[in-house]
Amino acid sequence: MVLNINVKETMATRARYNRIAPLYDFMETLAERRYRNWRQRVWSLVEGPKVLEVGVGTGKNMPYYPPGVQVTGVDLSEKMLLRARRRAERMGLSVALLQMDAQVLDFPDDTFDSAVATFVFCSVPDPVRGLREMARVVRPGGRIVLLEHVRAEHPLLGRLMDLLDPLVARLMGPHINRETVENVRRAGLTLERVEDVGMGGIFKLIVAKI
Numbered sequence: 001m002v003l004n005i006n007v008k009e010t011m012a013t014r015a016r017y018n019r020i021a022p023l024y025d026f027m028e029t030l031a032e033r034r035y036r037n038w039r040q041r042v043w044s045l046v047e048g049p050k051v052l053e054v055g056v057g058t059g060k061n062m063p064y065y066p067p068g069v070q071v072t073g074v075d076l077s078e079k080m081l082l083r084a085r086r087r088a089e090r091m092g093l094s095v096a097l098l099q100m101d102a103q104v105l106d107f108p109d110d111t112f113d114s115a116v117a118t119f120v121f122c123s124v125p126d127p128v129r130g131l132r133e134m135a136r137v138v139r140p141g142g143r144i145v146l147l148e149h150v151r152a153e154h155p156l157l158g159r160l161m162d163l164l165d166p167l168v169a170r171l172m173g174p175h176i177n178r179e180t181v182e183n184v185r186r187a188g189l190t191l192e193r194v195e196d197v198g199m200g201g202i203f204k205l206i207v208a209k210i
């Protein structure tokens with residue numbers, strides 16, 4: 001079977017996140033103050049019991065998991081996952097944490113009631129493919145909830161993001177000019193709502209229905 005994954009870019013993404021894993025939580029300290037409310041809002045929209053978190057990272061969403069849900073968290077980077085495991089242990093949470101590529105999810109169709117990703121589709125090499133995979137593993141009637149930063153709609157700012165993107169992606173991992181709302185449409189998902197949550201629409205809460 002030919003999978004058509006950009007292996008080189010996927011391995012480079014994994015290496016970048018492995019490299020920044022020890023610093024990730026520290027680097028995000030200030031931004032996290034702003035993200036807290038958004039994370040709460042994301043998880044208030046999630047219906048269980050079976051929930052997939054794609055790109056679980058160091059487990060920053062764990063404090064917001066609603067009671068009674070069974071979360072499976074996947075990530076490309078084993079070093080980010082190591083930190084997620086430690087966080088789950090500290091919190092006494094039972095979460096299945098697996099190393100997996102969002103572009104090729106190793107779950108049967110309709111496995112989950114909902115799927116969540118926060119600040120992930122800026123980094124997945126083929127975001128449309130990753131979104132299709134998420135839709136495949138969520139049952140009909142289930143929801144996908146995303147929190148993402150996207151390319152600015154303001155023409156000059158958008159252009160500046162395009163110019164800076166190669167450097168930021170190389171140093172840090174994420175692409176700053178992804179058009180994730182469009183990518184959700186391209187993946188064939190039905191948008192339930194798109195909310196501008198911060199920075200003039202750069203941060204968006206995106207909800208899609210399967």
Ligand SMILES: C[S@@+](CC[C@H](N)C(=O)[O-])C[C@H]1O[C@@H](n2cnc3c(N)ncnc32)[C@H](O)[C@@H]1O
Pocket residue numbers: 010013014017054055056057058059060061074075076077080100101102103117118119120123124125174
């Ligand atoms: C910016 S971090 C966000 C982590 C976490 N979701 C949060 O809100 O803090 C992006 C995460 O996506 C993961 N990631 C990137 N590409 C991926 C892929 N193809 N499959 C699974 N995880 C991926 C990275 O390893 C990293 O942990």
